[in-house]
Amino acid sequence: MKRGKGLTFVGDSRIQKYDKPKLNRDYSEFPGRTEEFFPDYLLKEWLVGAVFLIGFLCLTVAHPAPLERMADPTDTGYIPLPDWYFLFLYQILKYTYASGPFNIVGAMIIPGIAFGALLLAPWLDGKKERHWKKRPVATGMMLIAVGIIFYTTWESVAYHDWDQQAKQGQIVFSNLDAEDPVFNDLIRTNCTSCHGGELAGGSGPNLIEPELAPEMVEAFVRNGTENMPAFEGQLTDEEITAISEYVAGLELTTKDEAANTEESAE
Known part of the structure; x- marks a missing residue:
């Protein structure tokens, strides 16, 4: 047997027989049952996502998420609700x-x-x-x-208690001045922990009585109630009087009314 180009290889028992590997069949062999990933399938996915996103945006514009009052670290009576x-x-x-x-x-x-x-x-x-x-x-x-x-x-x-939650987020006082020394030095220290950062309610009631006279408020502050401690002895008579007059002079409104008033003023 000659070596070189004339050599013909017949077979070798040392080499195992193997089948042709199975290749994935082309999608065109299944008309109407499959399609190309790009751009056909991916375009449909994008269209569905765009429709959903536009619908979600329209829903948020029509029904915006309700916001509560500004966060106040001194308001320990506020009960947050998780998502x-x-x-x-x-x-x-x-x-x-x-x-x-x-x-x-x-x-x-x-x-x-x-x-x-x-x-x-x-x-x-x-x-x-x-x-x-x-x-x-x-x-x-x-x-x-x-x-x-x-x-x-x-x-x-x-x-x-959704009613209390709504009140905490909506009830405000139109003339509550957080920069007032009485509020900043006395009320914020002694009252907001129970009555809320804006005195609209927390673990204690909201101070919304429109006919509450200074003498009545002073009696509550001085002598306390069943659920409220007495501040006589902790505060001076002048401080108790200042707190009573400030609370009795608060004027009740809501966030919507306050916003409308500010827009009218502008």
């Missing part, structure tokens, strides 16, 4: 076993167990079945979690 996706955690902190001395349970232990179970889910249920009926552990955990989140979110919204 809707955290309401279930907010509600859990109201239960006896997760509040007060057991606050660590509601704030750390219960969320920790939930997120820990989520992280351990691949090891808790390692079945390769894809149908939800054949994966009872994963399905059961998901149904329980969704049920708890749904129920606690609903309960938080159903039993929240």
Whole structure:
């Protein structure tokens, strides 16, 4: 057998037989059932996203998000409400076993167990079945979690004092001057922790009585009430009188009325 160009290789048992690799078939072989990713499919995705975005923007213009009053770090009586996706955690902190001395349970232990179970889910249920009926552990955990989140979110919204929340955000006093020395030195120190940063209510009532005479306010400040401490002995007679006259002289209005008044003045 000659070497060189005339050599013909017949076969070799040392080389294994192999099939031609399977290649993905072109989309054109399936008319009407598939399409090119770019630009056909991607253009449809962009159009759907643009329609959704425009609709969302129109909704925010027609129904703007309600804003509350300006944040006041001295207003310790204000009770904030978290966003809707955290309401279930907010509600859990109201239960006896997760509040007060057991606050660590509601704030750390219960969320920790939930997120820990989520992280351990691949090891808790390692079945390769894809149908939800054949994966009872994963399905059961998901149904329980969704049920708890749904129920606690609903309960938080159903039993929240929305009237008080609305009053805290809307009631204002047209002549409340935060730069006044009486407000800045006396009221902010002794009153806003319970009655709110703008005296519109917090853990204590809002000061909205229009016929409240200075003598009546002074009696409350001096002697206290069932839920209000007496300030006689803590404040001088002049300070109590100044607070009483300031509170009695407040004129009630709302944010909308105050805004309309400012626009008219301009």
